[in-house]
Amino acid sequence: MITIVSGKGSPGATTTLAALAAGWPAPVLLADCDPAGGDLATGWLGQWIVDGAIRSDIGVLSHATATRHATSGDPGTLAEHVQAAPPARHVGLVAGLNTPGQHAAVGSPGWTRLTVALAAFETAQGFPADALVDVGRYGPLTPWPLLLAADLVLVAVRPTQRHVLAARSMLTELGERIAPDRLGLAVCASTSAATREVRAALGREIAIEMPTDARGAAVFSDGLDAGALPRRSPLLRSARRAARRLHGTYHTYTPAELRAPAPPTLASLIGGGSR
Template sequence: MDADPDGGDLLPGWAGQWWVDGRLTAERGVVSFAASTRHLTSVPAEGLVGHVQEIPSTDHLRLLSGVTSRAQAGAIGEDGWRRLADAVRDVTTKGGPDVLVDAGRWVPETPWPLITEADLVLVGVRPSLRHVSATHPLLTALRELVPLHRLGAAVSATTSREADSVARALGIPVGLELPEDPAAARALSDGFTQYREPRHSALLRTSRTAARRLHLRLNPPPAGTTAPASEAALVRGDAA
């Protein structure tokens, strides 16, 4: 889910090739959901139908595309984000898929209902003094709204030693660490046109392993059962 209030990048970036050829559209996403549910106080999982789009060539990925401007995020407002949080929570409690939320950078329009409802909130940061310093005010705000056991650092372009140093400086555990891999990162940010096989890159290999670990950490299944779904939100500080 793209919930970046500054303007969603997933559709024109990672999914840009399918947007250009018409298989995905900007007309369906968080804005259409908020508009269609504006007269409701609470929305079940079924309310997402018609707004979530299937990603071509996959059988397990879906996208709820984001806003195109901060003005649209302001129009959604806290009530709209709350209705979306209700629907997402209903999806996960009914045994649906894991939901990953990109909450963008910390701004006045940050979708707090989605963040406070998440099973895990990861704070995006790079292993530099400038990024760590800029992240502290965000953590101060998050600690007032999210229990400490649901907070973690998503340290990018890093090594394990650097990620551990960042976590100590921030006072939260490492929830996710991703290696320096500019080519694969560029492909995922701007589409696969110039880089066709990011799936075999260090970034994608690490991401797949991290995703499995996060799922099992949040949903340790009893013996002989399947782990339920969960929701994780990623929010970044001003310098991230």
């Protein structure tokens, strides 16, 4: 589980996570857990909502409602709240809240149940399904269970003074509860030189560096071209490299598993069993 969080302004966390999911080399869950309301479905996949292929009411809120009487999280409860992302069929979307007011209907118990379900989810073939989680802007409503359970927490930041200063105070607070080896940076709309400056200023490792690519970013943030993957996009190329590296950090496979073909549809991609 990799969770991304942002500070003040709009550093590009949601765009980065959508691109990372699109470039992920294995089945992956993309969970929009921003308590202020989600942008993943309405942004990258907005046209598919308009066309009726994606439902914005199936995801975080529907899972919280369906499991409200459960005492703990169960990965078997999550499958019916996951939808295929049409531009990238290996991505299973857990759509976010439609309004900030819906946060109260989820509450801390709902976030905890979702965290357990995401962490233990498997594909239909019985392999662990990775989860990429967007918790939005850091603040009083931040769902801490999704930060504390993550294998890696990424703080999204742009290489500007305003974003770096906002990230500095946030990293201090996060560092009080998250081990240093599980806390890194996602530097967005950057260059190699600017990324090195951010690393020096914040004293944290860079887990992801995304280049400036306005057209590619518009696909994942605003659904340009109906969200179709921009094949020649520098952003997507960087996301794929980062995805392969991060995936390889947490997984080892047998030769037989590596030869297994990628499942082509949500039905064969997503199972509901526990690890």
